[in-house]
Each structure stands twice: as C-alpha cells, then as structure tokens.
Amino acid sequence: MNRPILLPQPREFRTDGGETAVPSGVRVVGSCLQEASLDFALGEFLSEDGVPVSIERDGTCGAEGYCLSVRTDGIVLRRSEAAGEFYGLLTLRQLLSQAENGKIACAEIRDEPDLRVRGLMLDISRNKIPTTETLKKTVDFLAALKINQFQLYIEGKSFRYPSLEKFYGADCDVLTASDVAELDAYCKERFVEFVPNQNCFGHMSEWLAEEELNPLAECPEGFSFYGVRTPASTLNPEDGNSFRFVKRQLDDLIPLFASGSVNIGGDEPFELGEGKSGKACARIGKGGVYLEFMKKIFSVVQSYGRNVMMWGDVFKEYYRQYRDSFPQDVTILEWGYNADSFTEDVCALYRDAGLRYCLCPGTSLWNTVTGKTEVMRENVRSAARLGKKHGAEGILLVDWGDGGTCQPLVCTRLSYATGAAYAWNTGAEQETEIARYLDRFEFLDGSGTFANLLAELGNYYLCADRDDANATKVFKTLYVQQTDCMNVDEGNFEPLFTNRDFERMSARECLKTLEYLEQIDSRLGKVRMEHAEGKVYLREFEWAVGYLKHGCKLGAIKAENRQFTARELRALSEEIERLNAEYEEIWNLRNRRTGLRQSMMRMRALARKYGAILGDGI
DSSP: OOOOOOSSOOSEEEOOSOEEEOTTOEEEESOOSOHHHHHHHHGGGBOTTSEEEEEEEOTTSOTTOEEEEEETTEEEEEESSHHHHHHHHHHHHHHHHTOBTTEEEOEEEEEOOSOSEEEEEEEOSSSOOBOHHHHHHHHHHHHHTTOOEEEEEBOTTSBOOGGGGGGSOTTOOOBOHHHHHHHHHHHHHTTOEEEOBBOOSSOOHHHHTSTTTGGGBSSTTOEEETTEEEOOOSBOTTOHHHHHHHHHHHHHHGGGOOOSEEEOOOOOOTTTTSSTTHHHHHHHOHHHHHHHHHHHHHHHHHHTTOEEEEESHHHHHHHHHHGGGSOSSEEEEEEOOSTTOOOHHHHHHHHHHTOEEEEEOBOOOTTTSSOOHHHHHHHHHHHHHHHHHTTOSEEEEEEOOTTTOOOOGGGHHHHHHHHHHHHHOSSSOOHHHHHHHIIIIISOOTTSOHHHHHHHHTTGGGGSSSOOTTSOHHHHHHHHOSSSGGGTTTTOSOOOSOTTTOOOOOHHHHHHHHHHHHHHHHTGGGOOOOSHHHHHHHHHHHHHHHHHHHHHHHHHHHHTTOOOOHHHHHHHHHHHHHHHHHHHHHHHHHBOSTTHHHHTHHHHHHHHHHHHHHHTTO
16 A cells, blocks of 8 residues: 555654555544544544454553554554544544555554644634634644644634623624633544633724723824824723723633633734833833733733733843843743744743743735745744754744735645644654645545645745745735725725835736746646535635736736726726625635625725726726
8 A cells, every 4th residue: 555644744654564454444442532532533434343443551652642553453552641542543544534445554653742832823803703613624624633722813803802892883793702612612622722812912903993992002193103104002001991901801701711821912012112101111111011011911811820821022022131020930922924033042042041932933824815835834844843942832823814814714724734744743844745635635636736736826926036024025016006096995904014115016027926827727627626615625726816816917017107908907897806706705605794894995995996997988
C-alpha cells in the first residue's frame, strides 16, 4: 500500500508493508473517553462487530502522547491520559479512512506534540460573525488536526452582553450567551479549550461611539491616525467608570466558559497619554499608567480563578522599565505576521524573564482576500520552531478580519491546517502532506489538485514588484478604489489605508497578476468535488478569483492614467454587480447577516461610482 496520509505527521512512523483487515470497522475496548468524544474520534468506523482496539495505560507516553500498533494480530493503543487516547484514535481514523479492500497498513506509530498550546484565534468583530453551525464545522476541522485551543476575538458588539442590552438593536444578530455555552460544550467534547477573548483597553470604538459611553474615551472627539481623523478607540484609564465598564463585560462573559484562561487583549491603546490621561502619563510614564489599568483588569480575571492572557506589544515596550512590578502569572501573546517577525532575541526576552508566552503568527488572510501563502507558511514555521527552541507554551494562529473579513471560508483551510501541522510537529516539512490531507479529507477532491490551486492562488501577490505588509497591492486597489469614490458614504470608511500607505500598481504589475489569475481559473475545471460542501468551496474560490481579477482590470486602467471607455466601464459595472450579488449569497450560507452591509460598503460604493459615471453619459 502507498504510505497513508497522516496529518499532523507523527513523530515516529514505521511500517513493514503488511496489511490488516478491518472489514466492518473497529470497536474500542477499555476507553476512558466520553461517548461524544469517542464518536468524533472514530465516527462511522465504530461498529459493535468491528476489530477490537485495545486501550492500555502507559505512563511513558506524554499527557497528549500515544503509541499506536496496527498489526495483523490486532490493534493496540497505549496512552497515559485521555487526550493521548483521543489523538491516537484520530490517527487511527485517518488510517481507516484510507482502507483499500477493507484493509489498512500495519504500522507502529509513536507520537506526541512538540507544543502544549496549539490554537487558533478567529476575529468575529470586523463585520463577519459566522453562524453557530459554521463555527462548529470550524471546530471539527481544527480538532481533527489536534488543535487544542480556540478563541473568538471580541471587541464592540459582536457578543451580546446581557448587562449592555440597551445598546443593541432588535435586528442585531450577534453571538449570544446561549451560543457560547453551546460552543463551549461542543469544544470540550473535542478536547479543544474554548478561551474567552475580549479586548479591554484599546479597540473600543464601537462602544465609545455611543453618546452615553463616549465620556469614557481618552480622546472623546477622536484622534489623528496617520493624518486621518479617526473616532475614539481607547478608554481613559484614569476614569474609574472605564474600569467598571470593562468589569461589567467580563462579568457577563467569563462565567460562560469552562476555560482556565481569559485573553484580555490590551493591545494598541493608540490615544494613551494624548488626552485625559496626559498628566498621569507625564508623571509616571505611559507604561506605568498602562500597567496600573491592566492590573485592575487582571484582578477581575483572577477573581474567577482564571489565568490572564494578553498581547505583548505594549508590554514589550515597557517591560524592562516596570519588570519589578509586573505580575509573573500572565501569559504574553507575542504577535507578528511577516516571514521574519519572530526572532531569537524576542523569544529570549520572555524566556529569560521566566514568563509564560505564546508566539502568534498570522493567516495573512486579512486585506488580501486569499492570503499570502509563502508569507503565512514561513511565519508559521518560524513561530513553531522558535517557540519549541525557546520554551514557548505554544502558538496561537491569528485570523484577523481587517478590511471587512472578505476572505471566504475556503481560503482559511490551508492556513489553519498549516498552523495545526507545525504546532504538533515543528521539525517535519509538511506542505505536501497538508495538500494531500485537504484534498482527501476536507475538499474530497477526486482530482487531488484543489489544495495546490488554493496555495497557488494565495501567491498572486508575488506578481507585484514589492510585497506590502498585512495587505496586497490588488486589495489596496479595490479598497481605496482609485476612482475618486471615497466621497460615497463618506465617514463610513475605516481609514486603514491612506495615501501614505498606497502605492498604485503599475499597468505591467496589474496585467501580470491578471494573467496569473486567469491561468489558475483555467485549471479549475479539473477539480472534482461532487458533495454539497465542495460546491460551496468552489463558489467561494471562483468569487475570490473574480474579485481579484476585477481589481487588476481597474488598476490597469487607472495606472495608464486615462479615462474609461464606455465599453470598459459597462463591463466593469456589470462585473462588480455580479460579484457583489455572489458575495452576498455566499455570505448568507455561512454567516449572520449582521455586518454584511458594512463588509460590502466599499464594493457597493465602487458599483455606485461606475453607475454615476455611466449616468453622466459616458
């Protein structure tokens, strides 16, 4: 038999080329798992008449480790703890899924993870809030790949805080307490820790926009961000009501989760010291004011017996100055989203300070539509390998939603699988195995080509002369739109990209990227996904290619610095209307409607601009 697909790749795998028969599946003897966990691990391969899988306790296995022996005379799984049994059975399921004529390869597998924390954080606060069913499917995908932590990033009104009910409209469809409780139980059955995540200092714009809450802002009238006037986003740490407001939120959220940790964010308090806290910052320093406020929040989390997690950007800036007064029982989350973001020096800072920390690479999906495959891969690999070398707790893969979270679900699967694979086995090169796994188990693509097409699509950014951090040039062309349409719905555009940030693509770059995308499009006909989920994946992929191609066409015309012809304009207008309609249909298949209008604002503004020009008689 061919070597079976196993992901994450196990630490040790040996086979003598033999086979063992499993004609009617397996039954587990001596399991310590709950029925729901056992059912997830083996699913349709569980059978009362199946070949017995003997579970034996072995103290030499790590807490999440296992030894799986598949021999002609039987199947034995040895483990120390329940998690090891669960992960061993997941590996067995992958073997069973590849049975040929009712037989699977005989093998000896000894395995355990390199990193204790193997997590994903999904941003649900920038327009797109998945349905509970979609979130469950994502948890299933992660758990099957031995991910053991899941966070939903919350800022603003993406969660319905019971104590703040008056601030929500009747048609506001967001995550509720009952949704969280349901997801928490669902995660627990799959050995995934569902960690509450709420930003508590900066990133408070949606709340501070409320008239009643605006006085809590550091700069109530807003502030200048790269030369653009931006709404207030940071709480005034000197106002006791700021702390009381955050405490109300945490008191609503924390009890819904069984997790022993709480992520309180704390990153990017942009206005700190620029407004009401200016005098205090001048007196004891920005770091001192920041730390005093965060310690109050620490106390709330610790009153529930939970561990504090927080972002490391502000901490890292001031740690040496305030290290003697900084609590040691905090887990620092060090984020970085470029290929070279993580360094030996940064890891050594946390290691030498004796602090718990996780490295947080990114999916590279935000402001790109499809991600940047090579950046993501190197970012994840370096985080996992440096984390193991320098004693990190693990990695937390971060999937932000900047730009309206317009990346479709299909584009997440490659980065999520990459994060899972390298968090478990940091040393192996796993790209080939990741593609094989996705085609076989997630996309069910009979041609075995779709995963590689997805990876290639995520490399469209390489057609430009220069890479942009946390974005691509094509996306910026679509975002800024280069059609003087920023006055449409003026005031509703997040000033994410300014003229300082935007370098217009050359006509040559646009045409090169367009040709690359058309080449990918032409190969999509080989893909064979007949199941319903696969057809949705194909729709998402086709929309992503079409939207990026639209950006290339628009960018090429503007780069030539000429007027649109009537034919070009009508073609672009019809195309964006079709793309917008498809985007909305795909959105409604997986996500709550709340946030759709905001996510589509730039797309619809572009369509209106085309229409306005056509209406002028062109």
